[in-house]
Amino acid sequence: MRSTEQRLTEQAQRHPAGSGAADLALIKRVQQGDRSAFDLLVIKYQHKIVKLIMRYVRDSSEALDVAQEAFLKAYRAAPSFRGESAFYTWLYRIAINTAKNHLVAIGRKPISYDLDTQDPEQSSILNQLRDLDTPEGLAQSEEMRSIINRVIHGLPEELRTAILLREIEGMSYEEIAQTMECPVGTVRSRIFRAREAIDKAIGPLL
Amino acid sequence: MTEQINDQISAFIDDELSAEESALLVRRFEREPNVRARALRYTMIGAALRGELLQPHSSMLRRRITAALDGAVTTTERLAAPRGSARYARPLLGLGIAAAVAVAAIGTLRLVNEAGVAPNGAIGGTVLARDQVVAPSYVVPQDATPAGPVTSPIRLTNYLIHHSEYASGLGRASVSSNVVGATVEPMPTQAEDTELQWH
Numbered sequence: 001m002r003s004t005e006q007r008l009t010e011q012a013q014r015h016p017a018g019s020g021a022a023d024l025a026l027i028k029r030v031q032q033g034d035r036s037a038f039d040l041l042v043i044k045y046q047h048k049i050v051k052l053i054m055r056y057v058r059d060s061s062e063a064l065d066v067a068q069e070a071f072l073k074a075y076r077a078a079p080s081f082r083g084e085s086a087f088y089t090w091l092y093r094i095a096i097n098t099a100k101n102h103l104v105a106i107g108r109k110p111i112s113y114d115l116d117t118q119d120p121e122q123s124s125i126l127n128q129l130r131d132l133d134t135p136e137g138l139a140q141s142e143e144m145r146s147i148i149n150r151v152i153h154g155l156p157e158e159l160r161t162a163i164l165l166r167e168i169e170g171m172s173y174e175e176i177a178q179t180m181e182c183p184v185g186t187v188r189s190r191i192f193r194a195r196e197a198i199d200k201a202i203g204p205l206l
Numbered sequence: 207m208t209e210q211i212n213d214q215i216s217a218f219i220d221d222e223l224s225a226e227e228s229a230l231l232v233r234r235f236e237r238e239p240n241v242r243a244r245a246l247r248y249t250m251i252g253a254a255l256r257g258e259l260l261q262p263h264s265s266m267l268r269r270r271i272t273a274a275l276d277g278a279v280t281t282t283e284r285l286a287a288p289r290g291s292a293r294y295a296r297p298l299l300g301l302g303i304a305a306a307v308a309v310a311a312i313g314t315l316r317l318v319n320e321a322g323v324a325p326n327g328a329i330g331g332t333v334l335a336r337d338q339v340v341a342p343s344y345v346v347p348q349d350a351t352p353a354g355p356v357t358s359p360i361r362l363t364n365y366l367i368h369h370s371e372y373a374s375g376l377g378r379a380s381v382s383s384n385v386v387g388a389t390v391e392p393m394p395t396q397a398e399d400t401e402l403q404w405h
Contacts, residue, residue: 022221025228035275036236039268043246044219046267047253050260064260064267071271141259148254166220167252173222192216198251199244 023087030078038075045088046071049095056099070098144205151201155194162187163194215245219252 023044029037049070053063074094081090152160158180165171165179173191177184214231217223223231235242246265253259260267 020221021225022218022223022228022231025225025232029232034236035272036242037232038275039272040232040235040242040245042268042271043242043249047249047256047258047260050267051256051258060260064270067267068270068274071267072274075271075275141254144250144254144259145257148251152255164255167255173217173220188217188222189213191220192213195216195248195251196212199247202247202251202254 020086020088024083027078027081027083027087030075031081038078041074041087041091042071045091048088049091052092052095053099056096056103062102066099066102067095069102070095073098144202147201147205148198151198152194155197158182159190159194159197162190163198166191211241212244215241216248219245219248 023041026037026041030041046067050060050063050067053066053070054060057063057066070091074091077094081087152163155163161180162176165176166173171179173184173187176187176191180187211231211234214223214227218228218231231241235245246268250259
């Protein structure tokens with residue numbers, strides 16, 4: 001009978017780039033007791049998870065608490081992860097269940113499972129959620145966002161398109177390559193160069 | 207750190223690195239904090255573009271998770287805890303106040319007790335004054351009057367209840383006021399009681 005580790009190794013080897021190979025490599029290390037590998041998974045998904053949880057809870061500090069709990073549950077459950085689904089799908093489910101359990105525990109109904117930004121009423125809820133952020137945090141985020149926007153607008157067209165398709169549209173390198181009619185390697189290089197330019201600009205802020 | 211490694215980090219966070227390259231990079235992440243820091247910055251760029259930056263700081267959640275996994279207190283708790291000497295100042299101040307209150311209470315109790323045993327009944331009589339007085343073993347009260355009639359407390363009760371009828375509407379309305387407020391026959395004295403028994 002194959003062990004989970006063997007199965008994950010085989011799956012990682014079968015996986016081409018862009019289909020969870022990096023996550024499988026990390027989760028395999030986590031299962032071997034490597035905490036720093038889990039830290040990388042936190043780095044990679046913390047923003048997405050907090051954004052997801054913000055759909056359920058009312059303020060950012062509460063969302064951080066629930067996100068922390070969700071990541072801790074994921075860490076404890078990591079040995080049972082078999083790679084049958086993508087790591088993010090698995091983590092996503094844990095986060096949603098943690099958020100729902102949190103709401104049950106405090107006796108509150110979720111704000112909404114899927115807020116529609118086109119709906120004016122729901123859009124106003126989203127604005128209220130944003131208003132709950134701290135002024136200092138918002139100022140720092142705003143400064144960073146404005147620097148990043150400035151750098152993005154100053155980038156050559158092909159770099160700007162590549163990074164926006166990736167970060168905003170969530171396209172894979174393959175999809176971007178098809179959209180931009182260029183090789184995947186070129187897309188990878190363009191995205192990297194765009195990130196490097198932004199990284200240099202925001203360096204003093206960090 | 208070479209440009210090639212940075213390019214790999216960029217592809218890694220997009221999940222676009224092959225399994226072999228990912229495995230090698232993960233080992234590098236363990237050894238080189240710079241590689242890890244760059245991965246963090248690249249993910250922050252994406253989060254900022256999507257308006258997902260964490261508040262108040264991007265690394266806060268990470269630090270809290272690390273602390274929780276270490277079994278230590280969370281960052282928020284750590285930040286909330288007073289630092290350095292101030293950490294001990296508050297409990298010590300509380301202890302000092304408690305001790306002062308205890309000493310004052312003991313002192314007051316001692317004074318009250320001493321005053322209570324003083325023969326002249328003066329509160330605050332000194333120990334010396336008390337010691338100088340020779341306490342009689344037993345003193346028969348010379349002007350002791352015989353106990354008053356038993357009716358006295360009843361009269362007093364009646365007075366109070368009748369008075370309450372005029373003084374307070376609440377007292378008048380109460381059941382006990384109406385019942386007890388009625389004319390109450392004085393209870394027989396001890397002598398009368400004895401006579402009744404003989405009859």
